[in-house]
Amino acid sequence: METKATIAAIVPAAGVGSRMQHSVPKQYISLSGKTILQHTLTKLAQLHELVAIHVAVSVDDQYFADLPFIDKRIKRVDGGNERATSVLNGLLSLADNPPKWVLVHDAARPLVTIDDMNALLSYCLTHGEGGILATQVKDTIKRGHTHSEQTIPRDALWQALTPQLFNYRELLQSLQDALAANAVITDEASAMEWANKPVKLVAGRSDNIKITTPEDLDLAEFLLQQQESESNR
Numbered sequence: 001m002e003t004k005a006t007i008a009a010i011v012p013a014a015g016v017g018s019r020m021q022h023s024v025p026k027q028y029i030s031l032s033g034k035t036i037l038q039h040t041l042t043k044l045a046q047l048h049e050l051v052a053i054h055v056a057v058s059v060d061d062q063y064f065a066d067l068p069f070i071d072k073r074i075k076r077v078d079g080g081n082e083r084a085t086s087v088l089n090g091l092l093s094l095a096d097n098p099p100k101w102v103l104v105h106d107a108a109r110p111l112v113t114i115d116d117m118n119a120l121l122s123y124c125l126t127h128g129e130g131g132i133l134a135t136q137v138k139d140t141i142k143r144g145h146t147h148s149e150q151t152i153p154r155d156a157l158w159q160a161l162t163p164q165l166f167n168y169r170e171l172l173q174s175l176q177d178a179l180a181a182n183a184v185i186t187d188e189a190s191a192m193e194w195a196n197k198p199v200k201l202v203a204g205r206s207d208n209i210k211i212t213t214p215e216d217l218d219l220a221e222f223l224l225q226q227q228e229s230e231s232n233r
């Protein structure tokens with residue numbers, strides 16, 4: 001009988017949240033009684049397929065240890081100076097017992113839904129191809145710095161979200177090679193694209209926002225409360 005493919009998760013959570021302009025790194029801001037990181041990990045922990053959830057935090061992180069995690073899959077690993085190096089460190093932390101697939105999800109995206117994550121898992125594991133949650137651009141897109149210089153056709157434009165799900169060995173190799181070549185890597189998909197590997201775009205909810213600036217907090221808290229009341233129905 002074919003053994004089930006193992007899947008592990010990496011959560012980049014080592015950022016400083018400079019755009020949030022807050023006294024603590026944004027992943028530790030509390031919304032509806034839990035930190036953003038706790039909300040995110042609670043969502044991931046509902047994926048029973050995950051064999052490990054490694055959270056990449058800053059080497060001088062003072063907050064992670066204080067958080068009560070009961071899920072034994074959650075482990076702290078050292079992050080890096082950039083998101084990509086945090087993810088690379090996370091990948092390397094799985095090397096002793098490498099999974100077949102690795103799912104990477106931003107700590108700063110607590111609003112992701114289980115349905116969207118399952119849609120990504122279903123596509124990738126069925127087709128044997130890596131992919132990302134993404135949402136099609138809805139607004140008119142302009143190029144320019146102080147004045148609009150050009151309107152960009154948006155029919156083929158997507159906003160990349162997370163989770164992003166790839167074959168573990170392929171992502172590790174692609175990310176190592178891309179970083180060694182000084183490629184600009186802001187998500188796992190860009191490393192796979194650099195390595196000419198396929199990246200399926202799986203449509204996801206546009207309210208799976210990355211909490212980045214202060215005005216995101218009220219929206220995120222409202223949406224988290226909505227999700228909580230729906231799950232309690």
Ligand SMILES: Nc1ccn([C@@H]2O[C@H](COP(=O)(O)OP(=O)(O)OP(=O)(O)O)[C@@H](O)[C@H]2O)c(=O)n1
Pocket residue numbers: 011012013014015016017018019020026027056079080081082083084086087106107108109210211212
């Ligand atoms: N060196 C870094 C930088 C970012 N991240 C993580 O990557 C995710 C997305 O990054 P971003 O939204 O840019 O977070 P910050 O880098 O903290 O934000 P800023 O750019 O405003 O400082 C976040 O969960 C963040 O914690 C990380 O693990 N390691």
Ligand SMILES: C[C@](O)(CO)[C@H](O)COP(=O)(O)O
Pocket residue numbers: 083106159160161162186187188210
């Ligand atoms: C990975 C990501 O969430 C995809 O949209 C995004 O790139 C992370 O934010 P950053 O500011 O680029 O680190």
